[in-house]
Amino acid sequence: MAAQEELFHAFLIKYAEIGIKGKNRYLFEDALIRQIRFALKGAEGDFSVRKEMGRIYVEAEGAFDFDEVTERLGRVFGISGICPMVQFDYKTFADIRDRVVDYVGKVHPEGNFTFKVQTKRANKGFPMESNEINAKLGEAILAAYPSLKVNVHEPDVFFYVEVRERANIYSGVIPGPGGMPVGTSGRALLLLSGGIDSPVAGYMTAKRGVAIDAVYFHAPPYTSERAKQKVVDLAKLVSRYSGPMKLHVINFTDIQLYIYDQCPHEELTIIMRRYMMRIAEAIAGEGDALALVTGESIGQVASQTLPSLACTGEVCDLPVIRPVIGFDKQEIVDIALKIGTFETSIQPFEDCCTIFVAKHPVIKPNRKIIRRSEERLAEKIEEMVRTALKEREVMEIQG
Numbered sequence: 001m002a003a004q005e006e007l008f009h010a011f012l013i014k015y016a017e018i019g020i021k022g023k024n025r026y027l028f029e030d031a032l033i034r035q036i037r038f039a040l041k042g043a044e045g046d047f048s049v050r051k052e053m054g055r056i057y058v059e060a061e062g063a064f065d066f067d068e069v070t071e072r073l074g075r076v077f078g079i080s081g082i083c084p085m086v087q088f089d090y091k092t093f094a095d096i097r098d099r100v101v102d103y104v105g106k107v108h109p110e111g112n113f114t115f116k117v118q119t120k121r122a123n124k125g126f127p128m129e130s131n132e133i134n135a136k137l138g139e140a141i142l143a144a145y146p147s148l149k150v151n152v153h154e155p156d157v158f159f160y161v162e163v164r165e166r167a168n169i170y171s172g173v174i175p176g177p178g179g180m181p182v183g184t185s186g187r188a189l190l191l192l193s194g195g196i197d198s199p200v201a202g203y204m205t206a207k208r209g210v211a212i213d214a215v216y217f218h219a220p221p222y223t224s225e226r227a228k229q230k231v232v233d234l235a236k237l238v239s240r241y242s243g244p245m246k247l248h249v250i251n252f253t254d255i256q257l258y259i260y261d262q263c264p265h266e267e268l269t270i271i272m273r274r275y276m277m278r279i280a281e282a283i284a285g286e287g288d289a290l291a292l293v294t295g296e297s298i299g300q301v302a303s304q305t306l307p308s309l310a311c312t313g314e315v316c317d318l319p320v321i322r323p324v325i326g327f328d329k330q331e332i333v334d335i336a337l338k339i340g341t342f343e344t345s346i347q348p349f350e351d352c353c354t355i356f357v358a359k360h361p362v363i364k365p366n367r368k369i370i371r372r373s374e375e376r377l378a379e380k381i382e383e384m385v386r387t388a389l390k391e392r393e394v395m396e397i398q399g
């Protein structure tokens, strides 16, 4: 069989059409085209991505790497399937017939399957109707490969033939990631730590079309440069799916130490998390982010019991999206493996929550008590938050 890149120079992009009628449809398609272009940036070869009569085509101009392109397209949300396609010019039916027969032999050399030809004739000037083309192509395929059989009800293989300005043939579909194109559902701010869960939470939010920026709370020298680099690496991995993002790095050390000095140690984690939420909300408010996203999962650790989630959630007005809330750890790990963040997440660098954790953190924080403890921070905390926001580092991340 010929190398894939020799055979296929184009891809038909399939996307779910439910709910994207009318005006939404064109927003959806334009966002999808933008994300496809972004995903192919940096890939070997030149590509044109275009919309034609309700379809999206990716066409390679010159040499390219088939596996690289399908892998990159496989990360674009909104794509339900990627069909490698042969495109060619034709004048007569004989031109189409010869190319189709050639295609069947090259792409499906197995020789013992059932098939059906399905033609769409968009070129209404072409003198044959779709049904006639189907029948004639079926005959030609059977004549060339007598071991094949036609099955119009449940064929093993569909040969799709499109008679347009040029003609297209395709028969295979590589599954896409589904979801909605990023940029069609607003923007959210992801609290991104170096763990396994938050990159998965970012991925799942982006999958529904939400553009993402991220914030990381860094606590030097308690957390190292390597720990920060790990978060940058994770942000890059998430942005292979979500598109470019801003990563805000907040120096959290002084705030953490101040809480450590002033508040009961068993409340440290919960109070720290409340300040993370407040700072994240302030960053979201500077731009157009409409929600915060975390990697919390009920009961995973003391700070993620339902009372703890209620207690950290109460400090902000924006909705907090927790895409992995109902997942067991293993289910989150499975997604992390699938999207390629796991290996990076398990690198052994301390994160800022592990250093200050108490032996027996509160697992049922009483909000009134926590609020009272926070009053002990009244003297300096607002100024510290302002400083942390002002002195933050902002990085532009691209996968």
Ligand code: ATP
Pocket (backbone or CB within 6 Å): 190, 191, 192, 193, 194, 195, 196, 197, 198, 199, 215, 216, 217, 218, 276, 293, 294, 295, 296, 300, 301, 303, 304, 351, 352, 353
């Ligand atoms: P993860 O695997 O995402 O780190 P985790 O199981 O370690 O999660 P926690 O450390 O309790 O859980 O954090 C819960 C959530 O709070 C994280 O998923 C993340 O969204 C946010 N978070 C925790 N620490 C940080 C940090 N240093 N910077 C930014 N966000 C953080």
Ligand code: MG
Pocket (backbone or CB within 6 Å): 193, 194, 195, 351, 353
């Ligand atoms: Mg963590």
